[in-house]
Amino acid sequence: MAPRFESVQSVRDGLKAVNYLADDGIAGVAFLADRLGKPILVEGPAGTGKTQLAKSIAEMTGARLIRLQCYEGLDESKALYEWNYKKQLLRIQADKNSDSWSDVHDDIFGDEFLLTRPLLEAITAEEPVVLLIDEVDRVEVETEALLLEILSEYQVSIPELGTITAKQIPLVFLTSNNTRELSEALKRRCLFLHVDYPQMDREKEIVLTKVEGITEMLADQVARIVRSIRQLDLKKSPSVSETIDWARTLVLLGINNIDAEQAKETLHILLKYQSDIAKAAKELSVD
């Protein structure tokens, strides 16, 4: 299969065209994932654009995005496939008299009665797809094993049907908020990408592209203040999405030059804990 990306630079430019500003690491790993045919495990604090990365890559390559949201209690029948019991029952009842048992038996375990779930859908798709397995750290360790076959071989084994192999190798993203250590087996199969809070310059660029009608100066101020706040010892540092929300608010309020007073009044958009807000407000006004 032909590689999707020409070079690291082309990944970066492509992402920029769909309003996602990637740094060297992000673009490089995405490029490698395509060349090596390996999934990417994206880790990092909440709200730094992990999910957005998968979406943007899908948009950039014109692929369909298939998303599997993980949660506790996710199982095979919701992630991989399920037999359509109702239809199977109907089928059996419809031919009560005519067919012999073996015919029916073979028939009801056919493609027609298979309900595909995200993982199976991703590998049976004819057109290019991007598979996003979101918040994979939320499933139990045992359920993780479900993913292993598809991640390393791009195939799914169904006992009644045999093995279904991928028609084309999808680009797979797994995201994790790191609420627990993922198993070695899973990590081993993936490329690892840590997405952290961006450097100030990049954050400014992000604000500029994402917020309409913002002036260069305001974006610069926003990025600087956010960087200062992130240096404090907080329960939850402001994420990129919160920075963008804050910048939008400032634009809506018609503020062009933030002073300490205005910053304090709008801090609750940036920070979500009362103790954090109090601390940041104190820091910003004292010196």
Add this chain to the structure above:
Amino acid sequence: MLDLLSGFIIELRNAGLPVSLTENLDAMHAISHIPLEDREAFKYALGATLVKNNAHWRSFETVFEVYFSLRGPEYKIVDGEAGEGSLDDFMQQLQNMAQQGDGSGGAGGMDSLTPEELMNILMNALMNGDQAMMRALAKQAVQRFAGMEPGRPVGGTYYLYRTLRNLDLDGMMDKLMDATKQQVGGELTGLEERLERDEYNHRIEQFKQEVEAEIRRKLVADRGAEAMAKTLRKPLPEDVEFMHASRDEMQNLKKALQPLTRKLAAKLARKRRHGRKGPLDFRNTVRHSLAYGGVPAEPKFKYPRPAKPELIVVADISGSVAAFARFTLMLVYALSNQFSKVRAFVFIDGIDEVTDYFKKTEDISEAIHRINTEADVIWVDGHSDYGHAFEVFWDKFGREINPKSTVMFLGDARNNYHASQAWVIKEVKQKARKVFWLNPEPRSYWNTGDSIVSEYGTHTDGVYECRNLRQLEAFVENLV
């Protein structure tokens, strides 16, 4: 190339990173797709395939710097060899660098500048955030001030110290702020001043890193990558010993603590919910059977709900073990919803209850700070006296220990040869559910000198060595 890479991977393993064989192979595949001249891409290719935990990234970066630093664009990786360490090479490197520095900095003849002029250039570079200039200056500064001699067995930190001492970066900060004020013409508002200060801090930090990298490059050239990697090997955050952590390591530890508590809390909550199945819940089964026309098709079970333990922490906060006590308290309080009640006592030679400090504020570090400044823990001279502290503890609070409580003693049991009063522990043990002792000292030091940990230990349910975050985590997990 293969040799170089396998040397690199062996060093990573030595530094404590778990690198498996398949990951090794992946790395080999990965770099075949990357143009080797592009150093950043090369680094990320190796990082993505070899490092699967963000906490290990720093160690990886250090090793990478050492192994691949001199093989920049001008020394293509393809013909690089691991151990080029001869003196000739070194001298040539120095010259090359000097030339390069001049070239990219655009300030011809930097060698002839006086220190004052150099400082001025540095200040300008910092003001404007001129990266190329800063890099060139870092090279120049190292060459001029570090006084490096080939083959001299001194660590990189010594050179770093010498260079930075000569540059006086703290003074630079004030000068930069003054200059900014002049530029704006008048006073800055508080917010602006803070932002400027952060900006300069950031740049100075960058500059320091440049200097450090420069020194490292030279040392590698002098001694060879393997020897250098060995001296630079630092423990991973979870392996840093509490008692000997430097300030930097403390910061890292603190950072590592937060995700750890989050992880631990999630794990514990999960464990509680997904316990073994209990006996049949008859009522519930019958109720559900209605849906199947009275056939009990879906049996329901009672899930055991283990009672949450009550925790009493008694911590020595005298100088030698203060850091350890602080970390344990932070960890315990971050997990406080896993316990029905947490009470904390701290002592040196007197003892004081500090539970209220944690109740009043949400911010754990603030509570810790208050403990350090306000708690009344000194009775006579401020040297550890476990015996007296325990005696007072028993008199004042002994009544409140009940069969539901788990008691944790933290300390190195270095009692300065006072009376041990080990009977207190024995009494506590009789009343409490469990009694544990955590000792931050290596096991081999126990019972040496004035340490009497085994005298206390015989009365407890177990004495645990808790030197680093990994051991602490394992203990707390078992505790709940």
